[in-house]
Amino acid sequence: MPNLATRATQIRPSPTIAMNARAAHMKQVGRDVIPLSLGEPDFHTPANVKAAGIAAINSDFTKYTATDGFPPLKRAIIEKLLRENGTRFLPEQIVVGSGAKVVILAALMSVVDAGDEVIIPAPYWVTYPDQVEIIGGKPVFFATTERSGFKLRPEDLKGVLTERTRALIFNSPNNPSGAVYTADEIRALADVLRGYPEVWIITDELYEHLVFDGRQASSFVQVAPGLADRIITINGFSKGYVMTGWRLAFAAGPKAVIKSMGDLLSQMTGSPNSIAQAAGIEALLGDQSFIKTNQEVFQSRRDFVVKRVNRIPGLSVSSPSGTFYVFINCGAWLGRTSAAGRKMNSDADVAEALLDEAGLAVVPGVAFGSSPYFRISISLDVDVLGLAMDRLESFAAALLATRSVA
Numbered sequence: 192m193p194n195l196a197t198r199a200t201q202i203r204p205s206p207t208i209a210m211n212a213r214a215a216h217m218k219q220v221g222r223d224v225i226p227l228s229l230g231e232p233d234f235h236t237p238a239n240v241k242a243a244g245i246a247a248i249n250s251d252f253t254k255y256t257a258t259d260g261f262p263p264l265k266r267a268i269i270e271k272l273l274r275e276n277g278t279r280f281l282p283e284q285i286v287v288g289s290g291a292k293v294v295i296l297a298a299l300m301s302v303v304d305a306g307d308e309v310i311i312p313a314p315y316w317v318t319y320p321d322q323v324e325i326i327g328g329k330p331v332f333f334a335t336t337e338r339s340g341f342k343l344r345p346e347d348l349k350g351v352l353t354e355r356t357r358a359l360i361f362n363s364p365n366n367p368s369g370a371v372y373t374a375d376e377i378r379a380l381a382d383v384l385r386g387y388p389e390v391w392i393i394t395d396e397l398y399e400h401l402v403f404d405g406r407q408a409s410s411f412v413q414v415a416p417g418l419a420d421r422i423i424t425i426n427g428f429s430k431g432y433v434m435t436g437w438r439l440a441f442a443a444g445p446k447a448v449i450k451s452m453g454d455l456l457s458q459m460t461g462s463p464n465s466i467a468q469a470a471g472i473e474a475l476l477g478d479q480s481f482i483k484t485n486q487e488v489f490q491s492r493r494d495f496v497v498k499r500v501n502r503i504p505g506l507s508v509s510s511p512s513g514t515f516y517v518f519i520n521c522g523a524w525l526g527r528t529s530a531a532g533r534k535m536n537s538d539a540d541v542a543e544a545l546l547d548e549a550g551l552a553v554v555p556g557v558a559f560g561s562s563p564y565f566r567i568s569i570s571l572d573v574d575v576l577g578l579a580m581d582r583l584e585s586f587a588a589a590l591l592a593t594r595s596v597a
């Protein structure tokens with residue numbers, strides 16, 4: 192076989208998808224595994240949204256649309272951005288794509304040249320560094336700490352900006368930490384960025400609706416309108432509207448970058464799925480009450496899990512403000528030996544031991560650039576989460592009973 196392109200040898204498959212696949216395989220061969228690695232809500236797409244998709248099929252709305260998005264969906268997006276974020280956009284400032292993943296890639300392709308630096312605060316969504324590398328950019332990480340609530344502070348940002356920085360990837364609410372930046376915290380970062388006019392801000396606001404305790408997620412461009420000519424807002428339908436499989440997302444930003452993203456997407460994926468777009472209009476303009484219901488369910492699961500985890504010897508977690516993930520500190524387990532004799536020197540070892548010995552699929556912090564942690568998803572019924580907590584507890588008890596060789 193002829194050689195593959197160098198690029199093909201550099202791409203790593205998504206570690207979260209890989210963990211889900213391993214858990215699914217173990218289940219298939221009869222092992223009892225609780226998939227705490229899931230990256231999607233366990234609810235279903237709201238009935239009115241599904242009905243809009245079905246109606247689209249029945250009315251033969253099944254052909255290509257405009258490659259940058261069906262105009263009525265763009266109008267619905269503009270209405271959403273005004274209604275929820277107080278921001279005003281023109282249709283030429285909106286591009287629709289087949290899921291946030293490819294829309295973020297199109298944004299990076301539009302603003303980052305080979306060798307350009309892209310700042311990625313850690314912990315980060317696993318895909319950002321790989322996408323930056325695919326296009327020849329250089330990811331520059333800044334490890335935020337639990338002490339700062341896993342948030343990038345202005346002084347941290349100042350320390351990593353250089354004359355080669357072309358973009359900052361900002362993600363709030365954050366996957367995996369669940370951190371949600373306040374408007375003041377975003378404003379403070381914007382103050383720093385004002386001094387770096389060549390830097391783009393790619394802000395991934397996909398989990399906007401998944402916030403707890405009455406919070407509202409702040410949109411970067413709403414807080415820092417003075418930087419609007421270099422902010423690319425990414426948002427979509429996957430998480431908040433429970434539409435992961437429909438593959439629909441959008442970006443809002445300056446006309447030139449949005450045109451470039453539309454051109455790129457038209458060459459990569461063509462027009463987004465017509466049926467999903469019809470459903471997307473209903474999602475944005477129809478009944479929104481399920482957003483609150485979903486928030487309440489996730490919030491009560493979060494409270495349950497955080498309380499249980501904090502009672503488990505060697506584990507600790509601070510309560511996340513949003514998303515459906517809980518990012519657990521397992522530092523006190525490192526150096527210890529599991530009941531099956533596995534020496535756990537890293538969070539990857541912990542994840543491996545939990546999968547093999549406790550039947551729990553979790554994603555190690557190293558996948559998100561932050562150790563020693565592991566991420567669990569609370570996208571499971573509270574009874575199943577309870578069972579998962581029982582297993583964690585038993586694993587910890589067995590662990591502590593073994594003699595540490597550390």
Ligand SMILES: Cc1ncc(COP(=O)(O)O)c(C=O)c1O
Pocket residue numbers: 230289290291292293316362366395397427428429435438439440
């Ligand atoms: C922070 C973040 N951004 C983007 C995505 C991708 O979303 P989509 O399914 O719309 O491609 C995900 C999915 O897990 C995510 O967690």
